[in-house]
Amino acid sequence: MAKKNRETLKNYFKNGSLPSEDSFGDLIDSNLNVIDEGFDKSVEEGLKVSALGDSGKLISFFKNIPLRNPLWFVKVDPKTDNLLIGNPKNENAFSLSQDALADTEVSTEANCPAEKAKVGINKKTPEWELDVGGVVRAEGRIGISDKEVAADGKWHRITDALTGCHAFEVMAGVGGPKKAGKYALLHAYALNTYNPKGWFFNFFNLKKRIKPHHAYYRSMSDKLKLRWVGENRRYFLELRTNSDYGDDIWIKYSLTKLWFDEEMKESRS
Structure with missing residues (x-):
């Protein structure tokens, strides 16, 4: 079975046509399925996206769909659960630590503060609130x-x-x-x-x-x-x-x- 465009699918079901088993298969494969495709939507959480397979990739952005490599992609690191934004030349252009998703209020366990958000640039696993794997250029610096x-x-x-x-x-x-x-x-x-x-x-x-x-x-x-x-x-x-x-x-x-x-x-x- 293969995904078909709308015009091809319409031709399968014109008056007088006799759709085959393959025609119905193409129709099903050409539509999104929330389980197979990893998409869903709810009032509480909005659009929900889950990764397929082990790559962890959620979204890829292409200049043209037929191109093999995306310009940019968004993925979840399978080992750390960090959110990564990258491209084929730099997979860790921007990273957001899983710690950022924790409650920043004081934890009820042992009265310890929860981990703070950590953002990385050219760092797969940031260790500080802002962790840059390169040179920072700024007009000024202040405490x-x-x-x-x-x-x-x-x-x-x-x-x-x-x-x-x-x-x-x-x-x-x-x-x-x-x-x-x-x-x-x-x-x-x-x-x-x-x-x-x-x-x-x-x-x-x-x-x-x-x-x-x-x-x-x-x-x-x-x-x-x-x-x-x-x-x-x-x-x-x-x-x-x-x-x-x-x-x-x-x-x-x-x-x-x-x-x-x-x-x-x-x-x-």
């Missing part, structure tokens, strides 16, 4: 940026309470009243491992370094400063201006986390 503290010359905490090993990139800026000539920028890397304390044990804070780069317009009193502060293994990162910039003047800053194995568990795996 958590909706942050500000008063530019009053006093120290202000810019992190929650920390413990363990942490590394941050900090970008901060402040400008005084118009025509006051008070401007400052700060870019810094701040590293800390369990907040070592003591004059002798941590001479000149060499064990919890902050590496700053400064720019300022007029005097050193306009500069921005960072420091680690805390007791024992619980500590914070703090930011301030060297002087009071005046009322209603704020330091805007962004914070980017650079290290994620806080207890160094991966070193012992």
Whole structure:
């Protein structure tokens, strides 16, 4: 039996024609069957598509149907259940981890958070929320940026309470009243491992370094400063201006986390 176009099927059943068993077979094969074709539709789930065989492919896009190779295809990886969008030259152009389908609310089991969504570009199995197997080109880069503290010359905490090993990139800026000539920028890397304390044990804070780069317009009193502060293994990162910039003047800053194995568990795996 073979699939036929509509015109051929109509000719089988014209007035005076005597359709054969093969004619009815062609008619059946030329129509979609929800079981054989892997298609179905429901009010709750809309159009449902399932893969046929072991390839995992759901949809293929062709410039022309007679062509052998599709331009693009969508498939479910049979081993990981990841959703993949690819083409014959790159089967993993875009991937969506099965974790993305999990509830992002806190799990009822052991009160543990569910896995987050993971998107991959040129990665079959993404390991991070966005995992790119190549070069990223962007006009800019920014961390958590909706942050500000008063530019009053006093120290202000810019992190929650920390413990363990942490590394941050900090970008901060402040400008005084118009025509006051008070401007400052700060870019810094701040590293800390369990907040070592003591004059002798941590001479000149060499064990919890902050590496700053400064720019300022007029005097050193306009500069921005960072420091680690805390007791024992619980500590914070703090930011301030060297002087009071005046009322209603704020330091805007962004914070980017650079290290994620806080207890160094991966070193012992």
